[in-house]
Amino acid sequence: MAxxxxxxxxxxxxxxxLTLADGQRILFDFADMGRSDGSEIEFDLEKxxxxxxxxxxxxxxxxxxxxxDDDHCHGFGEVFWLQHAKKYQDDERIKIDELWVPAAAILxxxxxxxxxxxxxxxxxxxxxxxxxxVFSSPKILEDWLKENGLSLASRKNCIVNAGQIVPGFSxxxxxxxxxxxxxxxxxxxxx
Numbered sequence: 630m631a632x633x634x635x636x637x638x639x640x641x642x643x644x645x646x647l648t649l650a651d652g653q654r655i656l657f658d659f660a661d662m663g664r665s666d667g668s669e670i671e672f673d674l675e676k677x678x679x680x681x682x683x684x685x686x687x688x689x690x691x692x693x694x695x696x697x698d699d700d701h702c703h704g705f706g707e708v709f710w711l712q713h714a715k716k717y718q719d720d721e722r723i724k725i726d727e728l729w730v731p732a733a734a735i736l737x738x739x740x741x742x743x744x745x746x747x748x749x750x751x752x753x754x755x756x757x758x759x760x761x762x763v764f765s766s767p768k769i770l771e772d773w774l775k776e777n778g779l780s781l782a783s784r785k786n787c788i789v790n791a792g793q794i795v796p797g798f799s800x801x802x803x804x805x806x807x808x809x810x811x812x813x814x815x816x817x818x819x820x
Contacts, residue, residue, distance in 0.1 A: 632805060638672045642700045646678070650805035654681065655691040661704035675708045678723065685720050693729035697737060697744040705743040712760070713753035717746075728754055729795075732765030736773060755787055762795060763788050764810050 635646040642660035649655065661674040679687055692709070694702050710724040711717035730751045740748050754761035755770075756777055763770065767788045771781045781788075789795050795808040 651803040653690045656689055657693045658695055658701045659705055660700050687723040690726045692725045694747050697734045697747050702743045702747050706746040711750045713749050727760055729762045732763055732769050761787050
């Protein structure tokens with residue numbers, strides 16, 4: 630099977646779905662914003678993703694939220710099964726095996742609505758030590774982990790530093806892809 634990239638209509642931020650050579654789906658961002666300014670096109674992002682996945686239970690191996698601005702995660706709390714709170718769990722929601730976020734999604738303050746929900750879900754998964762990849766210089770998370778009774782060493786398997794390859798994917802494997810973390814640049818984050 631050939632890998633494909635689906636870029637959803639403008640107005641849904643940069644929501645992009647990769648279908649890997651082995652059929653796995655990876656979603657980058659999710660912003661179900663409805664109609665774009667000046668557009669006549671109505672587009673239901675949730676429906677498009679669920680139609681692609683088939684029937685419930687819906688599941689995505691990876692959802693990557695590149696940053697927590699509302700136009701990159703709008704509708705997150707309405708569509709996805711969130712482990713951190715039962716009110717976001719029902720059979721019509723899409724489960725996420727692994728959530729990918731930048732460290733800012735965990736550390737940023739003053740977030741509201743879906744941005745806050747991404748943060749809370751990411752925090753929950755990092756505290757649990759599973760179902761998450763955080764893109765960061767590990768040092769930037771050290772204080773937050775200590776405040777929560779954890780060490781950097783205990784969560785190093787969840788953190789992928791700039792310049793590294795995301796574990797679990799290989800150009801030699803069935804999925805035929807690798808993900809190289811280009812940002813955040815470690816020297817900028819540590820400064």
